[in-house]
Amino acid sequence: MLEAVQNALRLPDLRRKITFTIMILVIYQFAAHVSVPGVDRDLLNDLFENSEGGFLEVLNLLSGGAVRNFSIIANGVYPYITASIILQLLIPIIPRLQAIAKEPGGQQKIQQYTYYLAIPMAMLQSVGQINIFQSQITGGTLIPGFGDDLLVTVSVIATMTAGTMFAIWLGEQISQMGIGNGISIIIFAGIVAGAPSGLSTLLQTRFLFNLLAFVAITIITVVVIVYLNEGTRRIPVQYGKRVRGRKMFGGYSQVIPLRVNMAGMIPLIFAQSIITFPAILVSFLPSGSVTTWIQDNLGGSSGFWYWSLYFLLVVGFTYFYTDVMMQNQNLAENLQRNGGFIPGIRPGRRTQDYINGIVRRITLVGALVLGFVAILPGFMQIIIGVAYGSAAAQSFTQNPANVIGPSGLIIVVGVVIDTMRQLEAQLMMRNYRGFLN
Secondary structure (H helix, E strand, C coil): CHHHHHHHHHCHHHHHHHHHHHHHHHHHHHHCCCECCCCCHHHHHHHHHHCCCCHHHHHHHHHCCCCCCCECCCCCCHHHHHHHHHHHHHCCCCHHHHHHHHCCCHHHHHHHHHHHHHHHHHHHHHHHHHHHHHHCCCCCCCCCCCCCCHHHHHHHHHHHHHHHHHHHHHHHHHHHHCCCCHHHHHHHHHHHHCHHHHHHHHCCCCHHHHHHHHHHHHHHHHHHHHHHHHCEEEEEEEECCEEECCEEECCCEEEEEEECCCCCCHHHHHHHHHHCHHHHHHCCCCCCHHHHHHHHHHCCCCCHHHHHHHHHHHHHHHHHHHHHHHHHHCHHHHHHHCCEECCCCCCCHHHHHHHHHHHHHHHHHHHHHHHHHHCHHHHHHHHHHHHHCHHHHCCCCCCHHHCCCHHHHHHHHHHHHHHHHHHHHHHHHCCCCCCCC
8 A cells, every 4th residue: 555655656647636636625625714704703603512413513514614614615515416416317307408418528518507507506505504504593693684785695695606616616626637536525525624523522522432432333334335335246248259351359258347336425425415405495485384394304413204314315316326327338239339248148128128137136235235324323323312311312413423424434435445446547557556456
């Protein structure tokens, strides 16, 4: 591992990419401490100090502390993720979008539409977050004049929307000139940045229990994630012999490696974006029995309905994203075009059905494991409730599973593995020993 790091830093172009990525992450963290103009910081600090956790702490964890500061990038890149989900759902429904996606350069157009849609989503989330914070405050106003003064309202929404687009732009710069998937690395940086303060808060009470539980949860989760991400099902493929002129082509065999967790950490990112959306949406509606139920049951990180919905979203998005990836790869058609076939399976439609059947079976295992890992804080709440009472179980910051969170760990480990693979490819191109040997 150390030799691989030395090899990576020895190459000027690779060293430049790593340095560029680190600089972008430093800029992102600086921006996370720039508050929206007009925010009452004393009122904001009192709100978090007196809060027992819940939805505000969930938002703060996902943003890497930007929500606690009510930063200009408090929305993070999640409006972009939400816009991406919406377009992915609309492509199979709207024929015009489906035709654009299949055209040469169509994915670039879809990406452009995603940026356009991210702007209204960022505006909506900005207003929703402010309304949620204000609903938690008694005897004060988070941003004086917001909602009453047009200039203040427009400037705050414009600032937070610009901050979101700035975060997305930083991610794109990493993808183009750095190492790894920029959007994923931005989310990774936000999660990791909040870990030290979260661990310090956790260990202030029940030191031994919380420390042992945190270490055990981290080790077990990382082992399960790595094992899941590296698990593959190999499908043998045979290529027929073809003679062109005096040369013979084909006549060899290969395998198609289908990963158990083909979607990676994307379902967790999708699920985290959607799980926060109902509470943001109902903040625009008048108070009533329905809005109160949504805020009580889906507006925090506890309760049967919250964890059940989270589990179903993770499983559903795992299947959805895996299906999208398989459609984009179109393995059966590519095999038939290149003269390849799976032994015992007729090329064409039969091959596609065979591959899809295998993918759905192995995805079931990956989706269920991802789902159970994601709701591990809920199981930890039950254990704390039995050992220390229901009041202790409701504290977000005193749950060892919430320091980084299993879903956060899945994202962190997934991003690290994907980034290492990219570094591995760069090193192997130059005949260096890589990271993953």
